[in-house]
Amino acid sequence: LGDENGGGGGDQVAIISSDAGFGDNAFNDNALEGLEEAADEFDLEVTQVEETETAEFAARQEDLAEDGSYDLIVMVGYQHYEGLAEHSETYPDQYWMLINDHVEGADNVSGWIEMNNEMSFLAGVAAATLTQEEIEHDDSATDPDEAVVGFAGGEDIDLINAFEESYIEGVEWVDDGVDVLTGYGGSFSDSEALNDVATSQFDDGADIVWHAAAAAGAGAFAAAQDNDRFAMGVDSDQSVADDQYADVILGSAIKALDEATYQVTEAVVEDDWDSVSGEQNLSIEEEEGIDFVVGQEFEGELPDSLEENIEEAKEAYVAGEVDLTCGPTGC
Amino acid sequence: MSLATGASRRRLRLGGLALLAAVALAAVLVVQFDVPLERILTVGFLNRTLMLASPIALAAVGGLYAEKSGVFNIGLEGFMIFGAITAAATLSLVGASSQLHVWLAIVVAVGVSLVLTAGYAVLLIRYKADQIVAGLAVWFIGLGFAPFLASLLWGTVRSPGLASMNRYSVPYLSELPVVGSILFNQSPLVVLTLAVVIAAWVVLYRTRYGYWVQAAGENPTALDTAGIDVNRVRYATVLFSGAMAGLGGAVLLAHAGTFIGTGDTMVDGRGWIAIVAYLFGNYNPIGAALAALLFGGLEGLQVQFQTVDIAVSGRLMGLLPYVGVIVVLTVWGKTRMPSSVGEPYESEE
Amino acid sequence: MSDDPGRTREALDRVAARLLDASVYERVGIAVGSTGLALLIGLVVVAAAGHNPLLFAQQLVVGSVGSTGAFTRTLRFTTLFILAGVAVAVAFRAGVFNIGVQGQLVVGGIACVLSILWLAPFVPNGPVGGAGLTLVGLFAAVVAGGLYAALPGVLKAYYGANEIITTIMLNFIAIGIVGWAVDGPLRPDDARSVRTEYLPEGVGLPSLVFSDPNFSILGLGLALAVVGVVAVGMTRTSFGYDMVTSGYQASAATFSGVDPQRTIVATMTLSGMVAGLVGAVFAIMIQGYFIDPSGIGTYGFDAIAVSLLAANNPVGVVPASLLFGALESSGSHVQIHSDVPVQLIDGIVGIVVLFVAAPELFRMLAKRTGLGGEKR
Amino acid sequence: MTADAPPAVRLEEITKTFGDVVANDAVDFRLERESIHALLGENGSGKTTLMNVLYGLYEQDAGTIHVDGEPRSFDSPQDAMAAGIGMIHQHFQLVEPMTVLQNVVLGHEPIDGGLVDEDAAREEIEALCNRYGFDVDDHLETPVEELDLGTRQRVEIVKSLYRGADTLILDEPTAVLTPQEVEGLLDLLEELRASGRSLIFISHKLEEVLAAADRITVLRDGHAVDTVAAADTSRQELARMMVGREVSFERPAREAVPGEPVLETEELSIVGDRGLERVSEIDLTVRAHEILGIAGVQGNGQTELIEALTGHRVPDEGRVHLRGEEITDVGRRQRLEAGIAAIPEDRNAEGLVQEYDLVKNALLGNQTVPPYANDGWLDWSAVETHAEEIIEEFDVHPPDPTARAGSLSGGNQQKFIVGREIGHDPDVLIAAHPTRGVDVGSLEFIHDRLLELREEGLGIVLISSKLDELRALADRIVVMYEGAFIDEVDPIETSDAELGLLMAGQRLEEEAERETGDRSTLGETRPEPDAEATVDRRSGGDRER
Ligand SMILES: Nc1ncnc2c1ncn2[C@@H]1O[C@H](COP(=O)(O)OP(=O)(O)OP(=O)(O)O)[C@@H](O)[C@H]1O
């Protein structure tokens, strides 16, 4: 595959962003990272297509497929589904990777469902555990006497509501008595609005806020710094990506999207498509598909209860003892 | 205030009534639904309202100067975007993160805004560009070039986390209840805003430059025949408006600590709200600042409601300020606009 | 209208002559100058950013007309820009600044989709039913867009609320509410994405001439027909004269018997009706359902630029839309084939608008360079 | 006047052109010290231009300016002011929302510690006012927009004096004043002259010029025709110099007798925009073959009355009838179609679309009237023919239907409007100030046409601030004061003085008391200024550029 378009050194792969665009230090960037790693490894060229109008997703897919020079087209976000359902048929020889959904019966599509609900659940477990512990780092500290945590969402949409609900269920799984304050900044780009949400929650007693607000999430980190409290990251290890805030990022609930894009690219290069074809899951059950990682400045500093609770939660989940209300992209 | 006309007094009275009604309604709701007021109206809330209001108030004060002098600077939103991206780029390029560097970034942002506004002012004043169209263009250019610049600098439309402005804290005084936190444990930028607003009021109503600004917008010929160069006055106010909008954008960034260029960018409509704020404030800097405070308060209040879990659909609640603007414009719509706004002035030779 | 063809012809000639007086050349000159200068600045920026400006220019061309696919894509955008541009031009011509075309197109689009979905169960399947539903959808969009625009019209006419601000606010509101509805109550259970139900089979504009499923020459035809109707309406009817005269000088229009308030409302309504049509064409021709409106291109805003470039002349909107359609279309190509951040194109569009706003600049330039003769 | 002292101002061979137009062509002008010098001339003869050159607003193409014998060149009004020259423009240069005090000091503010020292300014202005007996200092804290026109003019004069003017230029200062106010102004001018100042004033009103000025210079087509002593000349001679031919001031004989009533009102009352009653219980009747004159000081409800007649405003009480049919609630458009034509008060803002050519302007008001419009469709060729007819019949210059309306001079604009409004056989014509700012030649023409129309059977309502116009045209004159018709007089029997008193609200029997009254209280006995008139002036295009 792809041998015939020999131009420009190596083969080509393309990635189309979700409507949040690249630069979110989370979802999109995470997927891109894995792709770029694979590109380095296998001498590929990556074409990034940032498309923030969902209405144009189908057209971008078609542009790339029509071009014919891409061995793999990666699409970030379930909003790509409608277009892909069509194009996977119109371009049967094109390999596609869809993140966050899969296309039934299309074996040229590798559809990766990331269990955002599970990820949020773990975030909730971590937050509920840590708020009751005494943690001090630089200027920041928790208040172990009060058990209040926060959730700061970007846009108030179904997708993020699922994050919120699952997070709350994670908190409750640890301890019913922990209060969860929630709020939305109303935008994935207005970091000042998210800062306001998080600060309001810190004011009201929260000592840890987890955000699900893409780029605007930086506002929550800044708020934690200003209020001498803590925050947690989403999607990837944000204490690395956003190291300016590493001193307040206790940890991040992650999904191994980079692993996934790497793996699919590898399969394409090694002509092993079948191994990734069809529905794939990024979940707790898969090895490290969904996890909670400790922030880089907090490694070894956090109480053992965290790891214990996370491990316990994962086991309980795998054992089917946890019943989440919401699915990965909505309730 | 010798300049308070009958109309603005009437409006004050109307506004007072409306406020009273709102307070009464709120009181009923609080009692009826057992709202945890003490968790909503916190000192932190007041503080954040001030922070949210500052960028809006700055841009509004700038905008009202320009309009008072006869130039409708509808490009405030665009200049705020430029202010924010410039401050972010500066911080990122100098690479250091002390408070001094944050100040430096703000100064650079104001400087760059001034330069950009200078070009804009020449188009408006010398080349008599259509003010509404040119202002919209500035917004478009901001929406295009800010993310473009971000992409060039950081590879994505978003900056990494940058230094942000810390609050200063005056020992002992900051321990005072309420006042302590609002005055003595505050972002210096809020104080700066306050100073700008007061200075703008004094200059407008108490100095000769203020007289000239007013005359330039109401009857430029009168000013011209009094021997004052109308267009020079207008250049000055337009430059000031651009600088203040840029400062507003920089303040926003200095508080937020990250530039974000997706969608409507991090400025997210604040420049438009600024225009409404000064209309609502009837072109009075203090009125405009109070209006900005009202909008900041509305935004903050909505967050407070969410925090204490009063069920509101965030997405729909988020629209309240916009609805509020329309209601405000409808009820108070007939603000006394300076007579010569939008008309280029050409002195005879 | 006179039924004597000779007289009609003569009258038309006269209208054409008046339209094509020196100032028309001047306007074309300004439009071309603005665009050229803005593109030039864009290329300088490209060069300053360390990329090859010639390559970039070539990609702009290839991306817009370099292949059938690209050309169809250009026409698809052009269709939307023409309609949205006419919506803006109608209002601006009459001195009303409708910045709310984006919101009106969203409202029109959702009304179109909902009306079709509601009526579909009562209509037989098949081409006739489909065509009927399509017409219903277009009609609903026109009505809804018109009503949504009438609101700021009423607020301006009777309450003095500045329409620039209210329409911008109404954009936010339309996008917010429709977005909420599409993500909530209107979203079918089986929908993966945030969207409404699919429009039934048979609803849509057939793909003639071009094979692109998202573009129909009928859509373009519809847009051109709207241009024709509006152009004739503005120059050849009493209502058009009332409207345009209000735009030039409201006090004189009022004295001549025009009801200024009603004209403002009528103008906004008409503008919104055309804007609603944009939403319908978007839903029917391109999407086949309705999505979260924050994901729809900013046609309503870009249309302001289109209209201005055309000096708010409905006929001029057509070439201006072609230009903007081409720029927008090339964006995709640039994304894929160039490292130049695509936001540059938005910036260039902004600069075009800025220059269009300042015709005096070009008069001055023309004078300096001795081009364009002695105008003014 | 000392014989050997140099004149206050001497202009030598001043030439000023605008493109092809020679506005001033080698004009010589000499203003003696302590004298009042009038400038007279048709519209566009170059009076304002000449004064603008003197005031530093324009730079002359050729020629020199001498002030007090010294050659001077002024780059800006500031230079002129520094040389002691002040100018009061035809359209007041006041900033309406600012107070009188702020207006007076604008550009010359006394400063104390960086702020404007309003106290110092107040003292100085009060001193000035006391010296000349101005009442302006009573209003120092009042926004100008709340003042009547006469007071505004005094503010303008105080402004110039405050700036140290020795030579005052007044451009058409009497155009907006009542006869009593005119009298007051002229007395004031004499007082200023007596205090050592030199004055130039521009007017179209020959009587005034003859009454007030020591010398008169007449301009025609940019040339200074002649300078004469007021004592040695006459109205006839001045008019001939201005126009270049004999002008008749005779009132033509009336032939037709008034016929059936065409337009009537019954107890018409209007509450104005500010909640004050502007028109109260007016009964008005206009017959065919009749011109009804309405006299009154601006702001006594004429504007509202006109609006109620033309259909721009629905009265709060009372009825309007056209040929016996009630039309009270009928809007402007239907009234137009029913035969009520109107010449607007403000031709720049209401009469013409400045950016349109004359063809498009010929359609204004006719856009639903056949043959120009049929079922909503326009017939441009009919409109064009109409435009050509107007141009021809009314001698509009330039005779080019594609000329932009805004490029026509005021008189020609007015002729075009009159032509258009009577172009489609109306039954009634509401003519508001039909010759405002129009030169003698055009004025004569418009007057003749109005009289002809009366012969043809039109009923005409003539609203004018010029008494001679009313007396020359009207068959009856009603005087409007504070919204009511306080009297009806015969134009031939009644003197200007009597009319003027009526307009000031004094019935004739009160005259004796009035005689002893103090002039400076005149402004206060005036009604409130008309809010709308204020707005119109602001939004209108007739502001001096
Ligand atoms: N700004 C200008 N630009 C071009 N031409 C002008 C300008 N001002 C005056 N003119 C020309 O100069 C001539 C003289 O105008 P001016 O205003 O001096 O006349 P005027 O005697 O004051 O008339 P009026 O009695 O109507 O006030 C006009 O006819 C006009 O053609």
Ligand SMILES: Nc1ncnc2c1ncn2[C@@H]1O[C@H](COP(=O)(O)OP(=O)(O)OP(=O)(O)O)[C@@H](O)[C@H]1O
């Ligand atoms: N700014 C200008 N640009 C071009 N021409 C002008 C300008 N101002 C005046 N004119 C010319 O001056 C002539 C007369 O102008 P002016 O203002 O003196 O008119 P007017 O007769 O005094 O009318 P009015 O009494 O209404 O002021 C017109 O023919 C017009 O072409």
Ligand SMILES: [Mg+2]
């Ligand atoms: Mg003049």
Ligand SMILES: [Mg+2]
């Ligand atoms: Mg004049």
